[in-house]
Amino acid sequence: MKDFGIYIHIPFCRQKCFYCDFPSFAGKERMIGPYLEALEQEMGQVRQRLWDRGEAVFGSDGKLAPGTIYIGGGTPTVLETVALPDVFYLLQKHIDVEHAGEITIEANPGTVDGEKLRLLHGFGINRLSLGVQSFDDGCLKAIGRIHSGQEAAEAVAEAQDAGFANISVDLMYGLPGQDMNMLRESVETALSLGVQHISIYGLQLEEGTVFDKLHQQGKLVLPSDELTEEMYDYITAFLPERGYYRYEISNFALPGYESRHNLSYWQDVPYLGFGSGAHSYWGDCRYQNSARIEVYMEEVFQGRAMCHVEEKVTEKAHIEEFCFLALRTAAGISVRRFAAVFGRDVHELYGEQIRRLVEKGLLLEDRERLCLSPLGMKYGNQVFGEFLLEDEK
Ligand code: SF4
Structure with missing residues (x-):
């Protein structure tokens, strides 16, 4: 299941x-x-x-x-x-x-x-x-x-x-x-x-x-x-x-x-959100309910629950978010899981950035994972910025 x-x-x-x-x-x-x-x-x-x-x-x-x-x-x-x-x-x-x-x-x-x-x-x-x-x-x-x-x-x-x-x-x-x-x-x-x-x-x-x-x-x-x-x-x-x-x-x-x-x-697990303003992340789509209670209720009463796709998650967006979110946690990015989800090695996409961040002391790396150092946790935005991909990747 x-x-x-x-x-x-x-x-x-x-x-x-x-x-x-x-x-x-x-x-x-x-x-x-x-x-x-x-x-x-x-x-x-x-x-x-x-x-x-x-x-x-x-x-x-x-x-x-x-x-x-x-x-x-x-x-x-x-x-x-x-x-x-x-x-x-x-x-x-x-x-x-x-x-x-x-x-x-x-x-x-x-x-x-x-x-x-x-x-x-x-x-x-x-x-x-x-x-x-x-x-x-x-x-x-x-x-x-x-x-x-x-x-x-x-x-x-x-x-x-x-x-x-x-x-x-x-x-x-x-x-x-x-x-x-x-x-x-x-x-x-x-x-x-x-x-x-x-x-x-x-x-x-x-x-x-x-x-x-x-x-x-x-x-x-x-x-x-x-x-x-x-x-x-x-x-x-x-x-x-x-x-x-x-x-x-x-x-x-x-x-x-x-x-x-x-x-x-x-950890990139899907979720269903119910109620006004709630978000759902399901398949390759993000949905968002109206934050206005009245509008939310009207839509539901008209049978239009989960109808508003806020964003179709492209592979590029998925990779970036997968990295930003995983890096927020102590467990960081699992190299194996990244390969299982996206079919390629995280170093193939981010090798140069990883090397720079490790050198600056913002990222820690071993064979299994990449995670923020204590300094990286403090200046997380600097690290996350490096995980933005060019459009063509
Ligand atoms: S108004 Fe205060 S109590 Fe209500 S959601 Fe915001 S922080 Fe929480």
């Missing part, structure tokens, strides 16, 4: 964070009912299409049988305890949930309590990804989060009490007003809570966000480049020292707790 993942997007949030450009919306809770109905229909339509094509993606009961499921957003846990069973009803209707070894849900600490977490765990969700960003109340306020540091710590403890043994927290650095001590305290708090996985991202100014506007008005004060670099150096040295293996540029995990779902994106 084909290996693939399923992503389900819940686009509702209580409040829009100041840095966020994800397809998520505050104040649209009244649409939750019809949205779940659309999700159910979308899954039904896609399932039927894949069945008609004879794709090897079904379990013995005729349901989709992915290796991993990821429920993200938005804030899936903005759904009330009474609405969450509807999500699981539609999942169980179309998906062989038990076949999936990893089922993750994203949660905002301001939208969970013990009861909700027990419910989620009882549904078979075995991984919780908590968007914490910082345990410092000043930082949290400055970026528009709805929860306090204390609430975030309580959410981790409540999740553990509810039975979650695989918890990830998202943290951020380079935030307005953040200094080294605040960052250190946040990272150390996460470790002291016993989480198994930490994703940590530098703040990016994305177009259309509150921070983007403030920046243009000259009203956003961010840590200096030197301080931000010091933060990066601290994180990338400290977490591995404490046993959290850096298995991807921004992701650290105790051994065995890497996100299988996210790894599959980086």
